[in-house]
Amino acid sequence: MPEFDELLPETRRALHHRIAGGQAEGRTPSLVGAVVRDGQAVWTGSRSCVDGHAPDVNTQYRIGSITKTFAAVLVMRLRDAGRLDLDDPVDKHLGGRAPAADGLTIRQLLAHTSGLAAEAPGPWWERTPGDLRPEPADVVGERLHPAGQRFHYSNPGYTLLGALAQTLYDAPWYEVLRGEVLQPLGMPRTTLLPQAPHAGGFAVHPYADLMQPEVVEDTGIMAPAGQLWSTAADLCRWAAFLGGAGSGAGDPATAVLSPDTLAEMRRPAAPDGSYGLGLQLLAANGRSLAGHTGSMPGFVAGLWTSPDEGLAAVALANAxxxxxxxxxxxxxxxxxxxxxxxxPQPWRPSSDPDPELLALTGAWFWGTTPYTLHLRAGRALELRPATGSGRASRFRPAPDGATWTGLDDYFAGETLRPVHAPSGALTHLDLGTFVFTRTPYDPAAPIPGGTHPDGWSVTL
Known part of the structure; x- marks a missing residue:
């Protein structure tokens, strides 16, 4: 449980000042913001150009490309259910309905590395009726870049992902989203079309203090790329979910996606590191954030989460x-x-020590480089250089119960395997073929190339 339920007055004032400044400097009709800590909204604030008509946390705004995070979650649910592989060609599941996307994988579409154009063919899709493009083939234009080689943002790519989900669930995309995700997470005010109370969208003149209403269209099949409307209250729940807050046993968020899958979505999947699997990744003020921004005619939105700090924030505006x-x-x-x-959470001793796991801990050597192996909660392991900098990683236990899989940096995805002698004695660790021994170059371990028969006796 959090030790503090409320923010300090000075913090609340600083937050209000940021919202007020953002509304004034951005010349937007209204702006609403919220902050989440440990899975709960701890502050909300708003500002409006009309006195007495400031929005509240239940006022809907169009959220633009934050919609893509919802589309990605539906795809990852299908993957976790075994109904697709991320490296499947998307057309395998669309049955030839998007021939221009032939060979492009689901993973490439999720990470914007498919090479598809940023926008759909024809007139500006955000401002035109969706019935102009009724089929997946109607939204996919030319490929601008070789698949998998670079990040290039693509709205048509997410349209195909929405069509994929709709095909495999055999139901309209939003109806699937509502039943599979929104209802379990308690997000009733996230809808395909606006529901009162909702903000009106406006264009503000760039050189004069004037504004006019913006067009609102139902974008049809393009909806998974940017159609949704939502509220600060609903997006606080969404941000907490994406950041993994409260994903424990019995929590409804865990039934939607596991903590491991959410962590996978937050890891870089694009070559430049700017995008994961459906989430934008940002380095800001020394911290790593995951989330998304969004825009549609009349609206802009932002959502970021910092899982390491248990924090998230949302900002919505109608310009x-x-x-x-x-x-x-x-x-x-x-x-x-x-x-x-x-x-920091209080340190607590383990309630279930495992002698076999405990035997793995302590000092190990990769050649002559000292490392230490630590046992963490949930049978996880952490390998660290004993001194200075070097390759480090956390490892989660694999389903086989005998190996561990790397989670970070150089050893991400690599297998850590303890090796025992016929007698049962632990002899060494095999980490992606690297041999770690209890002493530097242990002659009893199967070190490739062997060790000198004279050992450490050589002098110059």
Whole structure:
């Protein structure tokens, strides 16, 4: 349980100042923001150009490409259910309905590495009726880049992912999303079309304090790329979910996606490191954030989560441009993180020591480089250089019960395997073919190339 339920007055004032400044400097009709800590909204604030009509956390805004995070979660649920592989060609499941996407994988579409064009053929899709493009083949234009080689943002790519989910679930995309994700997470105000109370979308004149209403269209099959409307309250729940807050036994979030799958989505999947599997990745003020920004005519939005700090933030505005909601959301998160850093959880001893796991811990040597292996909660292991910098990684136990899989950096995905002699004695660790021994170059271990018969006796 969190030790503090409320933010300090000075923190709340700083948050309000950021929202007020964002609305004034961005010249937006209204702006609403919220901060989540440990899975719960701890602050909300808003500002409006009309006195007495500021939005609240239940006012809907269009969230633009934050919609893509919802589309990605549906795809990952299908993967976890064994109904697809991320390296499947998407057309395998679409039955030839998008021939221009032939050979492109689901993973490439999720990470925007398919090489597809950023926009659909024909007139500006955000401002035209969806019935202009009724089929997947109608939204896929030319490939601009070789698949898998670079990050290139593609709205048609997410349209194909939405069509994929709709095909495999055999139901309209939004109906699937509502039943599979929104209802379990308690997000009733996230809808395909606006429901009152909702903000109106406006274009603000770039050189005068004037504005006009923006067009709102149902984008049809393009909806998974940016159609959804939501509220600050619902997006607080979504941000907590994406950040993994509260994903314990019995929590409804765990039934939607496992913590491991959410962590997988937050890891870089694009060559430049800017995108995971459905999530934008951002380095801001010394912290790593995962989330998404969004825009549609009349609206901009931002959502960021910092899982390591148990924090997330949301910012929504109803102007086409001028208000950097992504930056504002990151700033709201940073204000709380810097002014009220998380209180570390108390250390507690293990309640179920395992002698075999305990025997793995302690000093190990990769050649002459000393490492230490630590036992963590849930049978996890952590390998660290004993001194200085070097390759380090956390390892999660594999389903076979006898090996571990690397989670970080150089050893990500590599297998850690303890090796025992016929007598049962632990002789060494095999980490992706690297041999770790209890002493430097242990002559009893199967070190490739062997060791000198004179051992450490050589002098110059």
């Amino acid at each position: 086409t441009s001028g208000t950097p909601t992504g930056t504002i959301a990151a700033d709201l998160l940073g204000i709380v993180a810097d002014r009220e850093p998380a209180i």
